[in-house]
Amino acid sequence: MTNTAAARAHLAAVSTMLLGNRTLRPSAALLAGHRLDPLARLRLGQMACDAQADLVHLTFEEEAGETMMTDISIFVPRGGICWSHPGCRLWLSKTGSRALLLPQPHVRGSFRLAPGEILHLGFKPTDTEQGIARADARLRRLVERGVDVAGRIVINDWPIWQ
Numbered sequence: 001m002t003n004t005a006a007a008r009a010h011l012a013a014v015s016t017m018l019l020g021n022r023t024l025r026p027s028a029a030l031l032a033g034h035r036l037d038p039l040a041r042l043r044l045g046q047m048a049c050d051a052q053a054d055l056v057h058l059t060f061e062e063e064a065g066e067t068m069m070t071d072i073s074i075f076v077p078r079g080g081i082c083w084s085h086p087g088c089r090l091w092l093s094k095t096g097s098r099a100l101l102l103p104q105p106h107v108r109g110s111f112r113l114a115p116g117e118i119l120h121l122g123f124k125p126t127d128t129e130q131g132i133a134r135a136d137a138r139l140r141r142l143v144e145r146g147v148d149v150a151g152r153i154v155i156n157d158w159p160i161w162q
Contacts, residue, residue, distance in 0.1 A: 004157055006067035007032040007060055012149045013142035014058060014072075017090060017099040017135065018113040024153045025116035032058045036073065036086070045082035048075040054118040056101070074101060074111060076118050085111075090135035091125055099135050102128065 011032055015024065024030070036044060036059065048055045059071035072088040085103045091110070092099045101111040102124060112119045125131050149155070 003060070003062075003067045006069075006143075007058070008155050008157070009143045009146065010058055010060075010069050010139075011155055012147040012153070013139055014056070014090070015149055015153045016142060016147045017092070017138060018056070018101070019115065019152065020098045021152065022115045023151065027052065027116040028054045028056075028113065028118065030056045030058065030153070032060060035059050035061060035071065041073070041084060041086070045075050045077075045084050049077040049080070049082045052077060054113075056113060056118070072101065074103075074118055076120075089132050090139060091128065091131035092135040092138055093125070093131065094127075094134070096134070096138070099138075100125070100131075102132070 011030055015030055031044075036057065044055065044057060054077070055075040057073045057075065058069050059073070060067050061070045062068075071086060072090070073084065073086040074088055076083045085107060087104045088101045088111070090099045091102045098112070100121070101113070101118075103109075103111065108122070110121045110124050112121055
């Protein structure tokens with residue numbers, strides 16, 4: 001699987017896990033790219049503020065010749081400030097409904113991607129490790145089999161891996 005193909009497959013799978021069958025609106029976006037250094041994180045936060053769009057960034061790195069998703073970060077502009085949370089994990093309930101984004105343990109609550117924004121929820125699930133394992137397994141299955149997201153999200157390619 002090429003770098004771009006891996007990113008596209010993960011974007012489609014993650015969007016399906018987060019949105020279900022809902023259509024992503026222009027006020028929210030999923031992005032994929034390399035690990036964000038502090039300057040890139042600042043620039044992405046500024047872009048989110050300028051566009052007034054909530055962003056989910058999937059980080060990819062090469063490991064043992066394979067492209068791996070290694071991080072999920074969110075950028076949420078509110079009231080002139082862009083809140084940024086790196087190190088998020090996907091969490092899935094036992095019923096397998098839409099996934100949540102769990103921030104690092106020191107951050108209160110969890111996040112849900114609605115079609116047009118990222119919502120902060122005032123709780124974290126109690127079965128954190130089991131939910132993360134369920135989400136990881138579902139993500140692997142969706143990436144392996146492929147997901148048709150036509151009409152729900154648009155995936156554009158820019159040559160970031162050269």
